[in-house]
Amino acid sequence: MEWSLHIGGAHELASELWLSRFVEADRSQLTQPWSELAGRLLVTEFGDIRFTHCAFGNEFCEHLIPSVSALQTALTAAQQQQLSFTLLTPYVSNEGIAALRPLFERLAGNGGGEVVFNDWGVLNLLRRDFPTLIPIQGRLLNKSLRDPRVTPMYATAPAPSSALNVLQRSNLDCESYAALLTGLGVQTVETDNLPQGNDLSFAQYGLRIATYAPFGFISTSRICMAAGLHYRKADKFQPGAPCRHECQTHLLEYSYTNSPFGNRDQKFFLKGNSYFYAHTESMLHALFAQIRAGQIARLTWQPRLPMTVAH
Template identity: 25%
Template sequence: MINNENCVLPSGLVTCFIGDRELRILDIASDRISLRLNEDIGGIASILVAFYVFSENRYEEIVINDFKLLNKENTEFYKIYRFEINDKYYSNNVKKILNNYSKYVTLKTFGSESEFSQEMVNYPSQEDYKFYSFFDDMKREWMKDIYYEDYDDTVLSSVDYAVSLHNDNMYKKYLALGIDKFLDYYIDENYIGNHPLFKNKISRIYIGNEFCHNLFPDIDMLLKIMDKAVYEGIEVTLSFTYLRDCLINKTKADIDEIYSWCVKNNKNIELVINDWGMLNLIEYKDDYITPVLGVLLNKRKKDPRIKYKNGYKNHKDLMADNSLNSETYSQFLNKLLIKRYEYESCGYKMNIAKGKHSIHIPYYVTNTSQFCPLYAMCTNMDRGNQMLVINCPKYCSDYAFAYPKHLKMAGIYNSLFSFDDTLLKEFYLLKDYVDNGIDRIVFNFM
């Protein structure tokens, strides 16, 4: 008879091996275990059971020699072996894993998310109740005391500097002021006047929004901005976001207009793609338009809460690579004429792929939605009641979602962004990126 500790556990918490075969555990108790097999096994010398240790983020392996096969059961698709086990280490680990899993389920079911995280990974849940009252206060606080202790501008002599224009206010300000006065406004607006990086000349502007289709300028305004950039000797990169079916014709028409402008002005531009369908729209236009891989296609784990994950500190070097570090993938992109990739500074050190690439600072996106949560909140008072927004009233020009202070996050238009000041404080980390392929810094203040 199986005792009342009998339980089914997720395979990630406890697993079992006989020889080199990993077997599915059907149920487990402090003196029993039932295993599923697809064929009979003869001559079992030992059983290895591996238990996950919550507090240490590792597995405890126990080799069991003192066991007894109670019975075998044949079902239509598999066989079940039931063993009686007489091993105190096994028994203690079963009790421990059942207790930890019970605590996990109880917290997940009845506790708040922050209580659950505090108990499981020491997340500072008490900090979740502290918010900024205003977006401007948040920006000012984040930029306070950010500076380089050591700075050598000769190290960055090969770096180009760009600024991202990604909303209606920025488009209008640039048209009204020109690049030099716009940069003065930009620096004052974001409290970054004392930082040495912002003493450098801007040689390129990014126009458009990689996350929201409603924040791309209309074609008339876009061409005016591009005309002004040419007049001022500024290079141009256009940023496009996802490509929905209902937007294909409009986007195609815009790209045809952009290409005609390039031909007329004999001007090459870059175009950031965040949807593979964009490649079809710019086909046969590569004499003037160069595709660049956007941050939505440069996928990696990015979240300010990731540092609380079990095992993050000991294994964060494993996060440094992503698909772009694969030679096979880079060769695929090269065949598509994509040689520049857009990176975001995102709280941990990345291994930059071979080539010359761009890095955006200080914001990075953690989540984005084609169905805007801010619009849903402003119209329905329910951020979950989302829909595709075509004719947008631009609530994001006045409102943003607030998040706890310690996370340095904000919900801006249809996306969630986090602030990473690493490259604004650690000059030699920035130097390391430059030494490994970053030749452009893109300022993307909100």
């Protein structure tokens, strides 16, 4: 089992890399109770965990692609701590592809590493121009329904088993897809811990499974509410529009007060261009059981909503 830490910058690798140190790293009062719950339960279940891997970058927004110098600083810090290194990348426009290229050049020039891709164009670039880098399919390309408003109902209420069976699986369920990925050099795939539970039986096709805690993603957009803050009204909410990284300070919590079901205390979080859910205690226990069963190869701890930028 590999334990990875998603860092916002090299400064987070300055001291001892135990999970307990990062349980309270989330400075948001809205999300901190969730990360504290998950961290505390993880430590209770597995003891204090020392990270052996680190992840750096962003999965959701091309405006948060780090600079080459920030990447180099993070790489150096990771090497000093003897951590394996994974670069997270988002879905991208052609501009994003252009921004990623120098990062891949630097990573390849520093002895290589893993790249999480969430866009087929990024994989194409990696395979053609950076064959020494190791591609990992990101969770955005894991096409499962993860709508926490309704999918948990299928796991608890009397629902057709054929429907739950589909909802707990994803595109990874098909052997032909696993063969396609391995043929493309992809050995590891990322998932989210789903509110309705995960069927991870696709691991039989030889893919390693990596996942995240304590947040899962719901939806994402090229249109960012927070970026609209600095535009005049008629110019707000344009796809890919430049921003001032308002997401670094802006956070919006939604309470599902209009639920037609009993889950009116449910919370969703908007950070930048993406919506997230937090893992509940029962979801965490389901994840722990999968770790114990050896189904999960890597867990990446994200001490805060994963929308940080490193310059």
